[in-house]
Amino acid sequence: MDILFIFLIGSIFGSFFGLIVDRIPLRKSIIFGRSHCDSCQQLLAYRDLIPIFSQISSGSHCRYCKSKIPYLYVFLEFSSALIFVLAWVNYLKPSQFLLIILSLILSAFDYRQHSFPFVIWFIFALSFILIFPLSPLFYFWLILAVLAEKFNLRVGSGDFLWFFTASFSLTFLNEMLLLQIACSLGIIYYLITKKRVEIAFIPFLTIAYLMLLFGHQILSP
Numbered sequence: 001m002d003i004l005f006i007f008l009i010g011s012i013f014g015s016f017f018g019l020i021v022d023r024i025p026l027r028k029s030i031i032f033g034r035s036h037c038d039s040c041q042q043l044l045a046y047r048d049l050i051p052i053f054s055q056i057s058s059g060s061h062c063r064y065c066k067s068k069i070p071y072l073y074v075f076l077e078f079s080s081a082l083i084f085v086l087a088w089v090n091y092l093k094p095s096q097f098l099l100i101i102l103s104l105i106l107s108a109f110d111y112r113q114h115s116f117p118f119v120i121w122f123i124f125a126l127s128f129i130l131i132f133p134l135s136p137l138f139y140f141w142l143i144l145a146v147l148a149e150k151f152n153l154r155v156g157s158g159d160f161l162w163f164f165t166a167s168f169s170l171t172f173l174n175e176m177l178l179l180q181i182a183c184s185l186g187i188i189y190y191l192i193t194k195k196r197v198e199i200a201f202i203p204f205l206t207i208a209y210l211m212l213l214f215g216h217q218i219l220s221p
């Protein structure tokens with residue numbers, strides 16, 4: 001019963017993450033304003049707002065205008081629910097839980113908007129700094145992020161900022177291994193899709209992190 005309740009709470013958070021991804025780039029309030037369909041602008045009823053269930057039961061289409069609803073929302077709701085349950089049963093340490101939640105939000109932004117929501121990263125980074133001890137490794141990633149912002153390093157500063165927060169639950173050796181896995185995944189994706197545009201890299205970093213975590217290769221610093 002407890003787990004079901006935590007799953008529900010996690011899915012509600014996931015739904016909120018979807019709202020953040022949609023509204024922050026448009027500078028809309030994330031607290032005020034009822035949810036509506038982006039296509040027909042119809043305000044959504046409560047039965048349209050039940051995490052996971054509403055989107056699955058409607059076949060991922062708006063009930064009013066039948067336009068397609070991106071699967072990203074149900075993905076965020078389900079993943080978030082799962083992460084909350086894994087943390088509840090102590091499979092995930094607090095630093096791992098926070099990093100995966102942050103990675104989920106950043107990946108959604110990177111995938112959907114090709115943007116890095118600095119404010120959200122900053123709130124999480126501040127939480128990490130207040131809760132967990134700092135090591136010299138953090139300054140290394142921070143300096144790289146500043147350099148990437150000032151000069152064109154062909155890598156976004158957001159990727160280095162992600163590593164900054166990842167340092168709270170990874171050793172440097174782990175991070176180097178993670179980078180190799182993420183780059184390999186990125187190259188495979190590039191070869192398969194043949195996309196000649198900049199690819200969103202944070203989803204690959206996140207997948208690589210999860211591969212290390214579930215492969216029990218994480219060495220805590």
Ligand SMILES: [Zn+2]
Nearest residue numbers: 037040062065
């Ligand atoms: Zn609609």
